[in-house]
Amino acid sequence: MAAIFQGVGAAAALSSSPSNSFDTKKLLCSPRRSFSARKGASFVVVRSDGSVNFDLNHKGRRAQQLITNAVATKADSSAAASSSKPGHELLLFEALREGLEEEMERDATVCVMGEDVGHYGGSYKVTKGLAEKFGDLRVLDTPIAENSFTGMGIGAAMTGLRPVVEGMNMGFLLLAFNQISNNCGMLHYTSGGQFKIPIVIRGPGGVGRQLGAEHSQRLESYFQSIPGIQMVACSTPYNAKGLMKAAIRSENPVILFEHVLLYNLKERIPDEDYICNLEEAEMVRPGEHVTILTYSRMRYHVMQAAKTLVNKGYDPEVIDIRSLKPFDLYTIGNSVKKTHRVLIVEECMRTGGIGASLTAAITENFHDYLDAPIICLSSQDVPTPYAGPLEEWTVVQPAQIVTAVEQLCQ
Amino acid sequence: MALSHLASSSSRSSPLLKPLSSAIFLRRSISTDTTPMTIETSVPFTSHQCDTPSRSVETSPNELLTFFRDMALMRRMEIAADSLYKAKLIRGFCHLYDGQEAVAVGMEAAITKKDCIITAYRDHCTFLGRGGTLLEVFSELMGRKDGCSRGKGGSMHFYKKDSNFYGGHGIVGAQVPLGCGLAFAQKYSKDETVTFALYGDGAANQGQLFEALNISALWDLPAILVCENNHYGMGTAEWRAAKSPAYYKRGDYVPGLKVDGMDALAVKQACKFAKEHALKNGPIILEMDTYRYHGHSMSDPGSTYRTRDEISGVRQERDPIERIRKLILAHDLATEKELKDIEKEVRKEVDDAIAQAKESPMPDSSELFTNVFVKGYGAESFGADRKEVRATLP
Numbered sequence: 001m002a003a004i005f006q007g008v009g010a011a012a013a014l015s016s017s018p019s020n021s022f023d024t025k026k027l028l029c030s031p032r033r034s035f036s037a038r039k040g041a042s043f044v045v046v047r048s049d050g051s052v053n054f055d056l057n058h059k060g061r062r063a064q065q066l067i068t069n070a071v072a073t074k075a076d077s078s079a080a081a082s083s084s085k086p087g088h089e090l091l092l093f094e095a096l097r098e099g100l101e102e103e104m105e106r107d108a109t110v111c112v113m114g115e116d117v118g119h120y121g122g123s124y125k126v127t128k129g130l131a132e133k134f135g136d137l138r139v140l141d142t143p144i145a146e147n148s149f150t151g152m153g154i155g156a157a158m159t160g161l162r163p164v165v166e167g168m169n170m171g172f173l174l175l176a177f178n179q180i181s182n183n184c185g186m187l188h189y190t191s192g193g194q195f196k197i198p199i200v201i202r203g204p205g206g207v208g209r210q211l212g213a214e215h216s217q218r219l220e221s222y223f224q225s226i227p228g229i230q231m232v233a234c235s236t237p238y239n240a241k242g243l244m245k246a247a248i249r250s251e252n253p254v255i256l257f258e259h260v261l262l263y264n265l266k267e268r269i270p271d272e273d274y275i276c277n278l279e280e281a282e283m284v285r286p287g288e289h290v291t292i293l294t295y296s297r298m299r300y301h302v303m304q305a306a307k308t309l310v311n312k313g314y315d316p317e318v319i320d321i322r323s324l325k326p327f328d329l330y331t332i333g334n335s336v337k338k339t340h341r342v343l344i345v346e347e348c349m350r351t352g353g354i355g356a357s358l359t360a361a362i363t364e365n366f367h368d369y370l371d372a373p374i375i376c377l378s379s380q381d382v383p384t385p386y387a388g389p390l391e392e393w394t395v396v397q398p399a400q401i402v403t404a405v406e407q408l409c410q
Numbered sequence: 411m412a413l414s415h416l417a418s419s420s421s422r423s424s425p426l427l428k429p430l431s432s433a434i435f436l437r438r439s440i441s442t443d444t445t446p447m448t449i450e451t452s453v454p455f456t457s458h459q460c461d462t463p464s465r466s467v468e469t470s471p472n473e474l475l476t477f478f479r480d481m482a483l484m485r486r487m488e489i490a491a492d493s494l495y496k497a498k499l500i501r502g503f504c505h506l507y508d509g510q511e512a513v514a515v516g517m518e519a520a521i522t523k524k525d526c527i528i529t530a531y532r533d534h535c536t537f538l539g540r541g542g543t544l545l546e547v548f549s550e551l552m553g554r555k556d557g558c559s560r561g562k563g564g565s566m567h568f569y570k571k572d573s574n575f576y577g578g579h580g581i582v583g584a585q586v587p588l589g590c591g592l593a594f595a596q597k598y599s600k601d602e603t604v605t606f607a608l609y610g611d612g613a614a615n616q617g618q619l620f621e622a623l624n625i626s627a628l629w630d631l632p633a634i635l636v637c638e639n640n641h642y643g644m645g646t647a648e649w650r651a652a653k654s655p656a657y658y659k660r661g662d663y664v665p666g667l668k669v670d671g672m673d674a675l676a677v678k679q680a681c682k683f684a685k686e687h688a689l690k691n692g693p694i695i696l697e698m699d700t701y702r703y704h705g706h707s708m709s710d711p712g713s714t715y716r717t718r719d720e721i722s723g724v725r726q727e728r729d730p731i732e733r734i735r736k737l738i739l740a741h742d743l744a745t746e747k748e749l750k751d752i753e754k755e756v757r758k759e760v761d762d763a764i765a766q767a768k769e770s771p772m773p774d775s776s777e778l779f780t781n782v783f784v785k786g787y788g789a790e791s792f793g794a795d796r797k798e799v800r801a802t803l804p
Contacts, residue, residue, distance in 0.1 A: 140629070143625060148586075151587025152625065156591040192561075194559070195569065
């Protein structure tokens with residue numbers, strides 16, 4: 001089963017317009033899908049073997065009538081990509097690469113280490129071409145030894161280098177947990193401020209396409225208690241590039257969570273240099289009735305559900321929290337004060353996930369403003385199964401989000 | 411007794427003819443005499459996949475006396491820490507280094523402050539060797555503000571960035587990948603400096619060590635892994651923990667050298683050799699055969715897994731300070747009385763430092779929240795009001 005996102009109608013128009021809608025570089029077996037994020041356009045269903053398919057009657061899920069611009073946030077949004085608009089279009093992994101490349105050009109102490117980042121170009125092509133450009137000493141292929149190369153990255157960071165450590169899959173970083181927790185997070189404190197650890201640890205995580213339990217882990221919840229680190233999750237090419245740059249420039253250790261399924265999102269991003277604040281949340285869609293807090297891939301499920309909700313007459317405010325540690329309680333708080341109802345939609349597990357912490361934080365700080373208990377929709381507390389329909393039901397689906405909002409707004 | 415012969419540049423005719431008068435003649439110049447001398451180490455080096463360094467070590471009277479003084483200071487400091495711990499002024503874990511001083515002192519003599527040292531939790535003397543002061547040591551041990559980590563690290567977290575001492579790590583073995591990272595940074599910046607990553611015989615069985623060694627060998631990093639083999643990993647003897655206790659050979663394709671770790675001169679020679687080797691050929695392992703008199707930490711009496719006879723036997727035969735004392739006396743570099751005076755001086759220094767450290771205040775409650783993050787990148791927001799979170803403590 002390949003389809004996560006469904007669309008109707010204008011799908012055909014969209015798929016034909018940009019001639020480079022699929023990456024011209026050879027994509028190996030990775031699934032391909034084309035998106036224009038946040039502009040209220042339609043989605044194309046692409047199967048994992050690369051063929052485009054417009055079959056929508058999957059497993060009894062009802063096809064939704066798409067209303068374009070239903071979730072528009074800007075007045076000038078339009079689905080068509082026109083060359084007269086400023087900026088350039090690229091896919092999310094290209095945005096990450098652009099951010100990384102710009103920072104490496106700007107600062108000679110930035111280096112990348114990880115498995116297959118150099119000659120192979122990165123398993124998700126985020127570092128493709130960088131080894132040829134910057135050399136083997138700055139883009140380092142490591143053996144499969146997460147514990148030690150993460151430790152080495154931290155040791156190098158202690159002297160002033162700015163390594164970007166890539167975990168091929170976030171789940172593999174569990175092997176480096178000791179280094180990340182004790183050395184990365186705590187050294188600035190236990191040395192009384194003598195050492196800074198300006199390291200960036202990044203990698204794709206989350207539930208993918210039937211990758212199995214061990215390759216579908218969400219490590220945000222395991223790392224969130226580590227004092228001294230910052231965690232951010234990117235969700236669009238714009239914020240991916242911005243967060244990557246900010247993370248590299250930050251003096252603190254930052255863990256950048258990417259998502260396996262979002263690498264091929266396409267968006268137009270500005271040409272000029274920009275960064276995204278590491279601790280700020282992103283207002284995706286302002287609204288009045290309910291605050292929906294989400295991050296990473298669930299943002300797209302939420303936007304999907306938002307379309308349905310708008311049709312039903314609700315006006316959800318969608319915030320992509322982006323900063324998983326620390327939470328941007330300012331933006332979240334203002335939203336809660338406006339809408340008085342909160343729904344958290346996340347991909348983490350129910351137990352001890354980001355949503356659980358966020359629920360606690362909101363309750364502690366904004367209890368008086370809440371008209372209803374916070375609903376937190378998370379993944380089920382199970383290892384991610386391989387079978388397609390089971391995997392689908394491990395994560396939160398748009399229909400569940402719609403039901404939850406209806407329940408909240410009663 | 412080790413064979414010794416003095417270089418010919420000495421102005422004395424023969425050291426054996428008029429010991430008293432020449433000793434009196436010498437006394438005025440002992441502290442600054444840098445006349446080179448060559449002393450042979452008592453135990454030969456054994457090597458794995460590399461050449462052994464020469465057994466003749468270049469040194470000078472000044473250096474030997476410095477060794478003596480430094481080691482006496484370290485010994486006194488550790489014993490004073492023992493008493494402070496028993497007086498409940500030092501809490502938590504306290505791992506003492508007495509017996510192993512020759513490793514710290516010998517290593518410092520072979521390298522500069524630009525070379526990096528990283529070690530595990532038995533770091534008080536290594537910190538001192540890197541230029542730390544007694545006040546910083548005792549304040550940190552007692553958790554006071556003047557400590558090297560502002561009281562927030564404790565015994566296991568001594569750091570001194572300006573002299574490239576990277577700590578001070580509590581988790582066994584975790585410092586070795588960090589050390590290889592330091593070596594990587596040195597190679598990256600083309601510094602021509604090396605990193606000494608120290609670990610114990612207990613950590614020698616950690617997987618991350620071999621991972622880091624593999625990467626260091628692949629990338630030709632100037633990393634020197636030093637195994638301070640005191641033969642006991644906490645309570646487990648090395649023969650019960652390692653199938654192959656020849657730690658200098660465990661690197662397989664990485665050359666190794668086994669050194670008598672109770673002989674400061676042998677340590678110095680080995681470190682010098684290792685530094686040259688690492689800068690040219692990549693990583694090398696040094697195994698320092700040493701011994702600790704105390705238990706693993708203050709909560710370990712140290713006698714349940716080894717006999718008191720063994721401990722006192724090593725103390726009689728191989729004690730590093732006694733060895734240097736005998737060397738100094740044999741070469742008439744100082745008299746017995748002078749050495750005793752040095753020890754008294756050292757004792758007073760330690761007592762003064764402790765008294766001063768006791769006066770040092772506890773850290774302020776606001777220090778609980780400082781240094782968790784580094785401030786200062788661009789627009790930052792903390793807390794619900796976009797202001798810094800400040801908690802008021804009772």
